Amino acid sequence: xxxxxxxxxxxxxxxxxxxxxxxxxxxxxxxxxxxxxxxxxxxxxxxxxxxxxxxxxxxxxxxxxxxxxxxxxxxxxxxxxxxxxxxxxxxxxxxxxxxxxxxxxxxxxxxxxxxxxxxxxxxxxxxxxxxxxxxxxxxxxxxxxxxxxxxxxxxxxxxxxxxxxxxxxxxxxxxxxxxxxxxxxxxxxxxxxxxxxxxxxxxxxxxxxxxxxxxxxxxxxxxxxxxxxxxxxxxxxxxxxxxxxxxxxxxxxxxxxxxxxxxxxxxxxxxxxxxxxxxxxxxxxxxxxxxxxxxxxxxxxxxxxxxxxxxxxxxxxxxxxxxxxxxxxxxxxxxxxxxxxxxxxxxxxxxxxxxxxxxxxxxxxxxxxxxxxxxxxxxxxxxxxxxxxxxxxxxxxxxxxxxxxxxxxxxxxxxxxxxxxxxxxxxxxxxxxxxxxxxxx
Amino acid sequence: xxxxxxxxxxxxxxxxxxxxxxxxxxxxxxxxxxxxxxxxxxxxxxxxxxxxxxxxxxxxxxxxxxxxxxxxxxxxxxxxxxxxxxxxxxxxxxxxxxxxxxxxxxxxxxxxxxxxxxxxxxxxxxxxxxxxxxxxxxxxxxxxxxxxxxxxxxxxxxxxxxxxxxxxxxxxxxx
Amino acid sequence: xxxxxxxxxxxxxxxxxxxxxxxxxxxxxxxxxxxxxxxxxxxxxxxxxxxxxxxxxxxxxxxxxxxxxxxxxxxxxxxxxxxxxxxxxxxxxxxxxxxx
Numbered sequence: 001x002x003x004x005x006x007x008x009x010x011x012x013x014x015x016x017x018x019x020x021x022x023x024x025x026x027x028x029x030x031x032x033x034x035x036x037x038x039x040x041x042x043x044x045x046x047x048x049x050x051x052x053x054x055x056x057x058x059x060x061x062x063x064x065x066x067x068x069x070x071x072x073x074x075x076x077x078x079x080x081x082x083x084x085x086x087x088x089x090x091x092x093x094x095x096x097x098x099x100x101x102x103x104x105x106x107x108x109x110x111x112x113x114x115x116x117x118x119x120x121x122x123x124x125x126x127x128x129x130x131x132x133x134x135x136x137x138x139x140x141x142x143x144x145x146x147x148x149x150x151x152x153x154x155x156x157x158x159x160x161x162x163x164x165x166x167x168x169x170x171x172x173x174x175x176x177x178x179x180x181x182x183x184x185x186x187x188x189x190x191x192x193x194x195x196x197x198x199x200x201x202x203x204x205x206x207x208x209x210x211x212x213x214x215x216x217x218x219x220x221x222x223x224x225x226x227x228x229x230x231x232x233x234x235x236x237x238x239x240x241x242x243x244x245x246x247x248x249x250x251x252x253x254x255x256x257x258x259x260x261x262x263x264x265x266x267x268x269x270x271x272x273x274x275x276x277x278x279x280x281x282x283x284x285x286x287x288x289x290x291x292x293x294x295x296x297x298x299x300x301x302x303x304x305x306x307x308x309x310x311x312x313x314x315x316x317x318x319x320x321x322x323x324x325x326x327x328x329x330x331x332x333x334x335x336x337x338x339x340x341x342x343x344x345x346x347x348x349x350x351x352x353x354x355x356x357x358x359x360x361x362x363x364x365x366x367x368x369x370x371x372x373x374x375x376x377x378x379x380x381x382x383x384x385x386x387x388x389x390x391x392x393x394x395x396x397x398x399x400x401x402x403x404x405x406x407x408x409x410x411x412x413x414x415x416x417x418x419x420x421x422x423x424x425x426x427x428x429x430x431x432x433x434x435x436x437x438x439x440x441x
Numbered sequence: 442x443x444x445x446x447x448x449x450x451x452x453x454x455x456x457x458x459x460x461x462x463x464x465x466x467x468x469x470x471x472x473x474x475x476x477x478x479x480x481x482x483x484x485x486x487x488x489x490x491x492x493x494x495x496x497x498x499x500x501x502x503x504x505x506x507x508x509x510x511x512x513x514x515x516x517x518x519x520x521x522x523x524x525x526x527x528x529x530x531x532x533x534x535x536x537x538x539x540x541x542x543x544x545x546x547x548x549x550x551x552x553x554x555x556x557x558x559x560x561x562x563x564x565x566x567x568x569x570x571x572x573x574x575x576x577x578x579x580x581x582x583x584x585x586x587x588x589x590x591x592x593x594x595x596x597x598x599x600x601x602x603x604x605x606x607x608x609x610x611x612x613x614x615x616x
Numbered sequence: 617x618x619x620x621x622x623x624x625x626x627x628x629x630x631x632x633x634x635x636x637x638x639x640x641x642x643x644x645x646x647x648x649x650x651x652x653x654x655x656x657x658x659x660x661x662x663x664x665x666x667x668x669x670x671x672x673x674x675x676x677x678x679x680x681x682x683x684x685x686x687x688x689x690x691x692x693x694x695x696x697x698x699x700x701x702x703x704x705x706x707x708x709x710x711x712x713x714x715x716x
Contacts (some may be wrong), residue, residue, distance in 0.1 A: 113571060114493060123504075131511050132473070455630060463636055468645055472649065485626065488618070494679065497679060502652075502685070513645065529641070529665075535677070540632065546631070568672060571675065594686070601690040604695055
């Protein structure tokens with residue numbers, strides 16, 4: 001028994017982190033849904049949810065309560081075991097992927113030395129949640145939607161992986177902590193070394209998470225709701241949670257590999273140390289906005305809520321500013337890397353997710369064959385070209401003694417040339433396909 | 442102690458899932474149990490300090506090959522298959538022969554036990570870092586098999602596409 | 617420390633179950649899945665011995681086995697789809713066109 005306890009000790013802190021993630025993730029996903037609705041409203045020149053809580057801030061909680069209380073409908077001939085297990089599988093793989101990601105230099109469940117590939121592999125397992133869910137619903141729409149979605153996911157998985165390889169060449173390691181450490185050491189984020197790779201990963205990750213403009217398998221005007229058609233109540237909530245958790249995972253990977261992880265902008269230049277006050281300043285600005293809007297709320301209760309939210313942000317600002325004003329060497333000052341690292345990481349993840357939402361409300365949906373053509377005939381060759389280009393740039397920089405900027409600039413420009421070539425070839429094919437045949441009216 | 446619990450868990454799960462693969466009536470259930478068996482095997486790889494192989498198993502086998510299987514099962518879905526007899530007529534003979542083969546292998550290992558040091562494995566440090574070591578070995582000593590494997594995959598891809606493609610209808614119908 | 621013999625036992629069990637699946641089941645897809653079980657058993661064996669000896673050559677060979685399994689699964693399933701399109705059956709004993 002004591003042997004078991006001894007061997008379990010190194011697992012206690014990671015288990016605590018895991019519990020925190022499992023408890024916090026549904027809340028965070030709910031608020032990302034709210035953020036999406038507000039951003040959608042903003043881009044469509046309206047206000048979005050405003051009633052539940054001040055400015056709609058309690059909307060996710062209302063939605064969660066509603067979904068929990070809904071009736072649980074299972075289709076008649078559905079395969080009960082698989083019907084039950086499919087949403088669970090989706091959510092489990094999404095949460096599992098979060099375990100290998102470092103949210104700051106301190107908060108990480110497991111620093112695997114194949115961390116990045118682990119997240120990729122677990123996201124590949126997430127396909128089963130979709131395919132088995134569509135199958136178990138015993139409905140044509142669900143099956144077609146599931147098969148389409150799985151085909152899309154598999155196609156863009158390769159492109160995403162190769163784009164990550166382009167960044168990994170610069171990092172030299174698969175472990176998330178070491179990737180960020182390399183970016184800190186080099187002083188430059190990898191997006192500046194492999195920008196084409198970053199954009200390939202951006203597009204591929206939008207397709208991986210079934211977001212618009214690649215959301216054909218689950219859009220409301222197509223195939224009802226695809227694989228989610230027959231799911232209601234809490235099971236649907238699990239699928240939804242899995243989708244937003246996948247968005248967070250994908251954003252976290254892009255942030256770790258391309259955007260410098262938990263590093264502050266210009267982290268290795270002491271001249272920019274004033275940016276250390278930026279987190280607290282941002283929180284104070286948000287708190288000030290909350291207090292400014294308090295008198296304009298229509299209802300007394302909402303005024304109270306908004307004031308509480310404002311106080312919350314002031315508390316966050318105090319927490320973020322405390323390590324900067326505490327005496328060096330004390331416990332509070334030692335928390336600075338963890339706290340500030342987490343802040344910058346979450347800020348970058350939020351920005352990436354905001355770009356997702358921005359693209360969703362800007363572009364029309366891709367047709368399925370256009371989607372597959374984009375994945376196989378444009379993104380995959382381009383990502384292979386990107387890997388080769390980054391490799392050549394590294395050889396030029398490290399072996400032949402070229403400077404860092406000319407080597408990478410040249411190879412990235414060449415990759416863009418390849419992209420232009422592929423795009424023009426694709427356009428020609430598309431035009432030829434859409435032309436009316438000879439003899440038709 | 443923890444290591445032994447993990448080994449028994451993964452090993453037991455692998456064997457149990459394998460039995461369920463072979464005996465399940467519904468083909469989709471068989472596929473799901475095979476995925477479980479593959480994940481348990483990946484766990485065994487992780488215990489043997491083969492992280493790169495763990496990841497390869499996860500991404501390729503469980504996340505690629507099995508997706509292919511599940512796709513095909515759903516494409517050739519037959520509702521009537523649930524009521525058909527699952528085992529062929531000579532199942533008793535097949536079972537007997539397979540068990541004889543298994544016993545043969547057990548005896549072979551037991552008899553040759555002195556020749557193989559089957560006790561304690563080598564220290565794990567010689568296998569780390571697994572990814573870099575495997576990559577180096579793959580690209581230096583085993584370069585030719587690597588290239589042949591890629592040609593094999595290309596041939597398999599072309600073959601699968603050609604075979605699964607629908608036959609083109611006669612000229613005149615625009616697809 | 618788990619002795620290598622234990623891993624060999626697991627590999628053996630998986631192998632035998634896979635062989636039983638291949639010779640006993642009628643559904644060709646299940647036969648293909650049992651072949652995958654056999655290949656996995658071989659992989660466990662390779663990696664266990666690689667750990668025993670302390671070199672990564674077993675890992676490299678296992679990667680080749682996985683690659684081959686992928687190629688074989690793809691081609692095999694393509695054949696099954698083509699056959700199913702023609703004959704509407706997935707049972708091994710009903711695929712007897714070449715019998716005299």
